[in-house]
Amino acid sequence: MRAVVMEEFGGPEVLRIHQVEDPVPGPGQVLVAVAYASITFVETQVRSGDGPFGRPELPRVPGNGVGGRIVAAGPDVDPALLGTVVVATTGGQGGYAELALARVEDAVPVPAGLELRDAVALLADGRTALLLHRQAEIKPGDRVLVEAAGGGVGSLLVQLAAAADAHVIGAARGTGKAELVTSLGAASYVDYSRPDWLDRVMAATGGVGLDLVFDGVGGRIGTQAIGALREGGRVSIYGMASGADAELDEARSIEVIGLTAAPSPAQTRALIVDALNLAAEGKLRPIIGQTFPLESAAAAHRAIESRTTTGKTLLRG
Missing domain, CATH: 3.40.50.720 (NAD(P)-binding Rossmann-like Domain)
Known part of the structure; x- marks a missing residue:
């Protein structure tokens, strides 16, 4: 599969497209065919080496939020989930790719009536x-x-x-x-x-x-x-x-x-579900200002850092 791989810290140019092996879901995991990946401002800070949680190990595929269809599942995961359209967090990496792994409990079905790209924009x-x-x-x-x-x-x-x-x-x-x-x-x-x-x-x-x-x-x-x-x-x-x-x-x-402890995984999932449902009901409208193809991840980061973007910036898988 194609994925954006970061092998060093630095400017947007360190985000380069590579051919890598397809990930295989293990116990408790699902594999998502990524239609859209979310980009956050924090990810631009991590890429530069100035992230709020220190420097992660390299090389890595950035991206903590994706949306798409579940195409494979781990041995202990209900096979009925195959084909479900979901948004999912990926554990901090792996989202800027054509396929991404997620824990099954981190995959949230997209409610009827909500566009997948809007759901991804609301994930984080x-x-x-x-x-x-x-x-x-x-x-x-x-x-x-x-x-x-x-x-x-x-x-x-x-x-x-x-x-x-x-x-x-x-x-x-x-x-x-x-x-x-x-x-x-x-x-x-x-x-x-x-x-x-x-x-x-x-x-x-x-x-x-x-x-x-x-x-x-x-x-x-x-x-x-x-x-x-x-x-x-x-x-x-x-x-x-x-x-x-x-x-x-x-x-x-x-x-x-707002400086309280981070919400638990269950609370986080409930917040995502509530946000998606509000959007499906027309009570919350995510603003997607710009969408870039996967191979243009560097351009997407550059646009965010220019402070000229509006709303959410997405990568298209």
Whole structure:
């Protein structure tokens, strides 16, 4: 089969297509014919050697999320699963390929009425956004700032917060994402590449300040956004796309949420199922900004790192 193999850390050019042996499912595993593979920003950090969990062993096939049809199963797996269309996590690697192994408990059937590519777009981002949304316990009228609002997780958080009757302010870099973000339910959009972006955020709150910040960027942007919180406000910290953590002013009365222990495998599966069902019911819309063929994985990573992409980026198997 064809697979993207990473033999060294570095720029996107280290992602090269190779012919490798087909994987064979062992006990408790299924083999998925990959139609789409998910790409996350963290995977670009891992590729560069700066991932949040250290450097993995090489060589490796990147990719932790796929969607496709089960074409083989391990000796102890119910053969009735053959032919089932699923999304699945792969244990951290193996997704950028024509065939990928997954534990049977990590394969979630795609509900009727939901396109497979949409299901793949929700596999990582949907469970993350839904978990963050539930932890935040948004109340009607809350003034909520969503950073990276045009991205995979951010675009879902905008929808979820708007559905909870919050006053949502979407923030991202550049003006090109404004129409998308407001179409998802944001009351206003702020370009945080502008020097006066915080003034615009405060104006959008009526000068009161924010009740909640979803911070997936960190660094200067996250620090500034947290500074716009009212006393007693909350910040949900879930990422550091900037490469640095946001700074917290310990003298202020700010509640930090979202830094709880990782959900259990059963909880993770339940979040994925819920996200897929919400999408199948038309209550959550994943935004797929761009899709690349498998052999263009390097171009896909390059596009993500340019910060010009919108929504989710997928590889097509």
